[in-house]
Amino acid sequence: MNHVFAVLFAFGFGNLAMLGWLAAASAPLLIHLWNRRKYQETEWAAIEFLLAAARRNARRLQLRQWVLLAVRTAIVVLVVTALAEPFFDQLGMRFMPGGRTHKLLVVDGSYSMDYRPTDRSRFEQAKQLAVQIVEASGPSDAFTLVMMGSPAQVIVGTPALETGSFVKEIESLRLTHAAADLSSTLALVRKMVERVTAKHRRLEHHEVYFLTDLGRNTWAPATQDDPAGVELQRQIDQLSAQARLIVFDLGQPEPENLAVVHLKRNEPFTIAGHQATFDVNLRNFGTRPRLRQVVQWAVDDRPVGETLVDLPPGGEASVSFGHRFETPGQHVVSVQLSPDLLEVDNRRWLSVPVKSQLRTLCVGSQPQATKYLDLALNPTGSRQSPVHNQTVPESALSELDLGQFDSVFLANVGQFTKTEARLLVRYLRQGGGLVFFLGDQVIPSRYNALLASERRPGERVLPARLGPIVQEAQYRFDALDYRHPLVRVFRGQEQAGLLTTPVYRYFQLTIPAAWPEAQVALAFADGRPAIVEESLHGGRTVLVATAASLASVDPVTGNPWTTMPAWPSFVPIVQELLALAVGNQIEQSNGLVGQTLSAPVPAAQRGAALNLRSPDGQDHPVTVLTDSDPPRWTFAKTVESGLYQLGLRSSAESASATISYAVNVATVESDLAKVDSQHLPEDLLVETEWRGLNADPVGQISRRAGVHRMLLYGALGLLLLETCLAWRLGRSLA
């Protein structure tokens, strides 16, 4: 008996009013009766034969009429029922004794879901829809919840039977400003389905609901035939073998959106009192031109300028502005566009470290080794120069706190002790920049053993290993198409003499395959590397294959290794080396949503609990890696864009202060165009028409799942059967 009720209540209709048309099912009967009443009359002489035929076939005639009547009535019933959008609650699975369903809800948490076409954002609509799915489900169903982001995040991993708490979890979901990673989401979902299958055997069926805007940047790969698309389609195939996949499309056609896609500082470092310039790129992702859009920029939250820009459909515009920071320290530059329906990407921040002076250290085997470097770093020799250089002999290296220098140049240092090597690694971990020039004093085996060991990557300092000295005179550099930022400034500046810099001796540098990050910035004409650089341990290290002075000479001929220090290209090269070495500093204080923030713990804060305040005002304890030298703090949950502020403990001299870290959105989600759901794999059942119907999305799914289609196919089959029956039975009476 219970089963009977279960069946009755498991069945429902999306459009109940249509059932009124079931009255039309009586039409065949009425037509039949009407035909019996409406007939022609004729006299008939051969009535005996007609009577005999009627007598012999009375039963078959009657049966035929009943069958045809039943078939015709069934056709009407099936068509009307199909139009009434029928569905089986639990997708018909209640009909199976003990059949229970695990429903895994995947809510798209990428920032494109913050698009607000009405008073509610897509994300709010997704949450409401998720709640509706839960509430429309059966009491024996269980639910899990995943947030699709970068990476995907499990919110409820253990199947929840109690819907109240599960709904609260849905309602407490907060949108991230990350992009969606479909591949990792599918992998995670598959893992969860497998785990639930293994641990909860009574949950026999699985349904995965994707509540997403079907953003082209996320879903388009699944429609393409490239390797990434094939891999996604394979993932979907595998998942569909285990679960039904239903996609609720929350996107809108032709959405409009403007975004600030780039904000960058043009100089490698910023000095207080000197003008700094910034470039901003804006983009119109919509289909309508956007004219006279207001762009404002601010420094430390104080507006300092604005302009108007016109943005053509799908086009970009650039804005440049300058600002002179009067005080050193960490400053924040931000740019904001006029509000639109998606505001997350209308603002961008840049945390700018401003120095009173850039401090460099030159370490040389002898004073001659660093003489030209000192000149090149501070050509004017002025104390007001942006760069203040200190020169020390190599013996003083271990006595200095390298952390006070923005960059350290090491010239023709013969060898390093283990202590010195550790210091250099520590310096890199603090975000420092090291530049090595070689020379006649250098012992390559010591360099390789202590600074370029392939077996101890954590102690590595150099971006390449030193090989034998090459004595073939080289009179040309190969700028490698000026691709590297280090030499980009020389493009079109042949008179600077970069390419014709004479080099007579140099170390042959080799980059092991295990160091893929190392890049050749400049090469000799024979293809061997001349300058190799690498971001390492959070800092940057640069290795120049030859000497920085004329003091390194060939012991046989007495000729210098190179006359580069006297060449016009030397000063710009050293300046660019400095820019490259300190360039990492700004990267340390800026990042994208989803990336881990990490920095050395300031010396004054060691031992104290550090808190990071996220843009929503919440304080988060940060993880401090004490086994690192120096200790570093890290914070991985950068789910929102904005400023993250590291609180600094107040000292006797100063009140508490903060260091700002800017986290911006990766603008890939700013393109709100949708993928064409027709091109998605067939295993994904895409539901696009759910909005017009307030209740019971599960019913909608079932309808879309083909219940109505099956009924229509049934009606079509009966139509054919009716024709066949009418013909065959008519003949069979013979």
Next chain:
Amino acid sequence: MAQKTTYFDPETLAKIQGLSLRAQHIVEGYISGVHRSPFHGYSIEFAEHREYAPGDDLRYVDWKVFGKTDKYYVKQYEEETNLIAYLLLDTSESMAYRGPQASLSKLEYAKCLAASLAYLILQQQDSAGLATFAGQIHSLVRPSGNPSHLKQLLHVLEQATGAGKTATGPIFHDLAERLNKRGMVIVFSDLFDRPESLLAGLKHLRHRRHEVMVFQLLDPAELEFPFRQMTRFKGLEQLDDVLTDPQALREAYLNELQAFLKRVKVGCREQRVDYTLVRTDQPIDMVLTSVLAPRMSQAKL
């Protein structure tokens, strides 16, 4: 040829008022078509010579005249009538049926056919009699060879109306007893009766050494059953009505009818009864030809 065909077309005949005119129309048309009477019989007294025509019996070629004139002549004799034809016309209610495609009812068609044969027979100085019947014999005209006898025959034919229930078996038995002189019995009927009874009656006639010729007349609608709409078929001859979907019953009906026709045909053949199924939309000359042509090749009807 087209003009000839119209002579016998039931549609054309339907436009001609009066059975006498219809019969004359048919016979004159027919004779002018074949140029030769099928009713030449044996004769004793020579009458005249006639030029030979293809199809003439070579036995009557006068070889003496051929020897003299090198031309073929056949001898014609004064006929001595030895044929008595009894025309039996079914006038039951079922014979009055005329379907939607037919121009004449079965009875009207049968009257034309009977009148035509009577005309032909009397023209050949043979004797013709007539009986009309349904459940009983309505009228009986004794055979006579007098040309004025045709008028009486036509009058009786014209007076006949379709009414009553058929009872062919008893009627044939009755007539077999009444028709004393041996002759040819020509039946015009749809034969809608029990086959056993019908065939028993015919058998009786054959037993009395009559030559029997049966024209079974059926309306095209009866043979094809072309109805499509729901129809109430009102039974004639006091039979029940049938309300049915004609399309559903068509094949079953046709099977029943064919079984009946086959049984009648086989029964006639077994009793050496000359049987002809006539559709009332068929030109009458075709019917006459199909019946009389074999007889024309014989010497005698």
